[in-house]
Amino acid sequence: MLTEDVQPFVKEGDTALSEHDRVWTLVPDILAIASHEGCFRRVNPAFSDILGWTEKEATRNSLQTLAHPEQEETLVGQLENLGRGLPMQGFELRLRHKAGGYRWISWSATHKGDCLYLVGRDVTWEKEAAAAKHSVQGALYQAQKMEALGQLAGRVSHDINNLLTSIVFGLDLLNRRLASGRVQELDQLIEVALTSAQRATDRTQQLLAFARKQPLDIRPVDVNQLISQLLPELEQSLGTQNRLSVDTMDGLWLASSDRLHLENTLIQLMTNAREAMPEGGCVTLSTGNVHLDAAATEGCIGLESGDYVQVTLKDNGIGMPQAVLERVFDPFFTTKPASGDVGLGLSMIYGFVRQVRGHVRIDSELGRGTLVRLYFPRCNGNEGAQ
Amino acid sequence: MLTEDVQPFVKEGDTALSEHDRVWTLVPDILAIASHEGCFRRVNPAFSDILGWTEKEATRNSLQTLAHPEQEETLVGQLENLGRGLPMQGFELRLRHKAGGYRWISWSATHKGDCLYLVGRDVTWEKEAAAAKHSVQGALYQAQKMEALGQLAGRVSHDINNLLTSIVFGLDLLNRRLASGRVQELDQLIEVALTSAQRATDRTQQLLAFARKQPLDIRPVDVNQLISQLLPELEQSLGTQNRLSVDTMDGLWLASSDRLHLENTLIQLMTNAREAMPEGGCVTLSTGNVHLDAAATEGCIGLESGDYVQVTLKDNGIGMPQAVLERVFDPFFTTKPASGDVGLGLSMIYGFVRQVRGHVRIDSELGRGTLVRLYFPRCNGNEGAQ
Incomplete structure (x- = not known):
């Protein structure tokens, strides 16, 4: 002093x-x-x-x-x-x-x-608080992962179990009829069991798509040409009350992708955009060449840095809150009222894009709209474009 | 100046x-x-x-x-x-x-x-670096979640698809035989389809356990008594080359749990401990009363703060690295060489413990051993203990 x-x-x-x-x-x-x-x-x-x-x-x-x-x-x-x-x-x-x-x-x-x-x-207090926060954050992410896995396992096993139950029931009945010498109308019982087995197989096929294990036909694709040919269907999926604006890049690289799956993806995304714009709105579909460097691919497991063909869809609809955004690719996750067959749409798109070694990213803001970015690896091959 | x-x-x-x-x-x-x-x-x-x-x-x-x-x-x-x-x-x-x-x-x-x-x-630079790190960390966790979901979906759909294929094959053959009027040996074909359907059902039952949707018989359980009765089986599971030391707490609260599943869980954990101690070692099994406050349950989705009966298993085996620890509850995750039926053990324990509103936590250090903590809600009911 x-x-x-x-x-x-x-x-x-x-x-x-x-x-x-x-x-x-x-x-x-x-x-x-x-x-x-x-x-x-x-x-x-x-x-x-x-x-x-x-x-x-x-x-x-x-x-x-x-x-x-x-x-x-x-x-x-x-x-x-x-x-x-x-x-x-x-x-x-x-x-x-x-x-x-x-x-x-x-x-x-x-x-x-x-x-x-x-x-x-x-900064002792700050260091301790940061360490505690980091640990809680890690535990929370881990818990969210286990929640998502539990929901997937529960949903799949529930659905397939029901179908298996009806298969077993049909086969049991077949057995008993045969044992008692009644061979009439057996084909109907077989048909019931077959139908259930077929539906169970459809379910597992959807899961294989998400798991990136579906059969794909990966070739060079001219995305601009694909969009221009697909335009009528895209506009139809978007609905007449909405406007579609297309902004394709000249000199776009060829993309390595599966043409049919890419078409389905764009149509599905248009349908989603329509649902996100109940009052009508505008979607901009654009293409571009981008290079993703190490910083851009950080945190994306299995995504290599390099050249990509980028396809973006931007709507000015209702958008999504962060909590929805984090779960939007989870299989069976849906914000719609419970119904039979929803929830695999975006998860299948995720599976498809990752299977062709691309990437999909969704940004959204409540009340401001949603931006979907698809990245497909640039194709350097000499094969002709599809 | x-x-x-x-x-x-x-x-x-x-x-x-x-x-x-x-x-x-x-x-x-x-x-x-x-x-x-x-x-x-x-x-x-x-x-x-x-x-x-x-x-x-x-x-x-x-x-x-x-x-x-x-x-x-x-x-x-x-x-x-x-x-x-x-x-x-x-x-x-x-x-x-x-x-x-x-x-x-x-x-x-x-x-x-x-x-x-x-x-x-x-601190501009530090703030920006921290924000970037937080964002990369979030993306990485998200990617790990999608990886785990993809593996679960892939594994389940692959297994069940194979079984469904043999069901469909059997039913097709049945159909053709019936169409051509051959009704001999139909029961064998039915048996083949039934066996496949049963195996598929077993698979989905395991998944239901992980998804916390198995039928449980939740009652007050005296865990100390359960352990003392189960001791011979626990020692057998641990193997003769290892030592089991039991340290139960006097005045242990009654736990709200399913007795049979709790027994299976302890036996499974003993087996894991045996595998973690190839050179022989020691497991300490202890019980205690604990209160989990808001800080202790933070980051654990669905876990309420309150009184819990704690059961801990501590081995001095080979331990696990952090990367394994983070995935140890994922269904089908295993560190053992590929084999047919492994990988659901810890995920089923996770499902069981969460289904009785408890919690399981594993800490491990390479070369130092593993500590498993199970928490079961304290039972305040007046029903007799099982």
Whole structure:
């Protein structure tokens, strides 16, 4: 507490001087001057508040002597950088508290003359809160994954179980009739069992599509040409109350895809857009060449960086909240009232696009509309386009 | 740059004074003195370095005039708190740069007399990096979820499809034989179809268990008694080369669970522990009463805070890496070489425990062993224990 007693000396500078003392004394962050080896020469009162050591004790110590043993090496590197004229920016170092234990201090510093000028902020609470938040976030994602898996397993097994029950029932009846020598109308029983088996097979086929295990015919596709040929059907799917605006890029690369599945995908997306625009609206369908670099493919498992043909559909409909957006590709997830056959649409599109080594991304904002981006690998082959 | 010209005046204080000036001038963080309304009276050179405004321009401004419009209200609240004597700790405020745009500054401050003493650190880069990391992390979790769903869908549909194919084949053959009037040995064909249908049903039953939709007999269970009765089977499952140590708690609450499924779960976990200890080892099986509060249940969808009976199994085996741990409950996930019927064990335990409104948690460390914790809701009913 130097300030109060110090008398002003230089007329011009006196306010400034006393103010700097006040800053030194009053700010809640550590201010310190140290040798270029990190030995403290002066520390402000906040140092004692935060770390428990008196100024006298501090000046018998250094960043090294107080640092957590695990961080000694990193600290040496940081001090060397400071010596080379690089500033230290928010370097987080655990320093020993006089009462035991460590505090996380985030340091900024510069080197001038033979001294370091340091500002240190106690970020212990923030570090602990961030670690806790990260762990809760991880647990929540894990729980959401298990929820999605449980719903898929429940839905599939329920549906198929019902169909198997009617197959077993039909076969049992067949058995009993044969045993009692009644061979009339057996073909009807067989027909019932066959129908159930066929429906069960249809179900598993849809799942195979999502699981990226459907038979595809992957060839070079001229997406612009495909769109122009498909235009009447796209407009029909979108409905007459909505406007479709097409914006295709000249010189579009050939895409590596399956023509039929791509057509179905576009029609399905138009139908979705129609449902998202109950009051009528506008969809823009556009194509373009894009390069996805390492940053763009980060977090997308199995997506390689490289050249892609991009197809985007943008509607100005009702949009989706974040919670829906996160589940939009889950099989059987739907926001529509419960009905028999919904919920595999977007999950099958996801499966198809990933199976051709492409990518699909949906952004949406409530009340603002939805943007779907499909990416298909650029085809460099010499085969003719489909 | 006041320092250099100022001559020492008070013998005792001179070094101190000039050092405080140097700190003010040289530190890379903002130091500032402001009125309690946030109008800047003095700012150090770092203010200009970070925000572009000269000291003169700064003193014509305030935290309010430079703050991002969205944060004005929060700022008012922070200044009021400061006025009431509460310190400002790492308050992140976007301030307008002279060249346009905003910088994120993290402020610490105290109020003394009619002034605020502030330290501000530019955390723009850290904020942007954290946001990018959060977004990549979210995308990665989402991708992992889709991977797990795809594998479940693929595995289920593949298995069931094969069985359906043989059902359809058998029924077709039946049909043709009947059409040509051959009614001998029809029962064998029916048997083949029935066997396939039964196997498909078994598959879907396992899935129902994971999906938490199996029929359970939920009653009060005395877990200590269950363990003591089950001891011979548990020891057998663990194998003679390993040691089982049981540590049950006196006064254990009754658990709400399904006795048979709980027994199967413990036996399965013993078998897992045996496989995790190829060189032999020791398993500790213990019970206890625990209260899970809101913090403990955070991130666990559907788990309510309250009283639980805890059953823990601790082995000192080979442990699991983090990547395996994250997938250990996924249906069909296994680390064993491909074989026909593995992979539903832990996923079924997960389904069972969640279905009785309990929780299961696995922690593991490579080379150190695995800790499985099962939580069953405390039963407060008056019905007799099973």
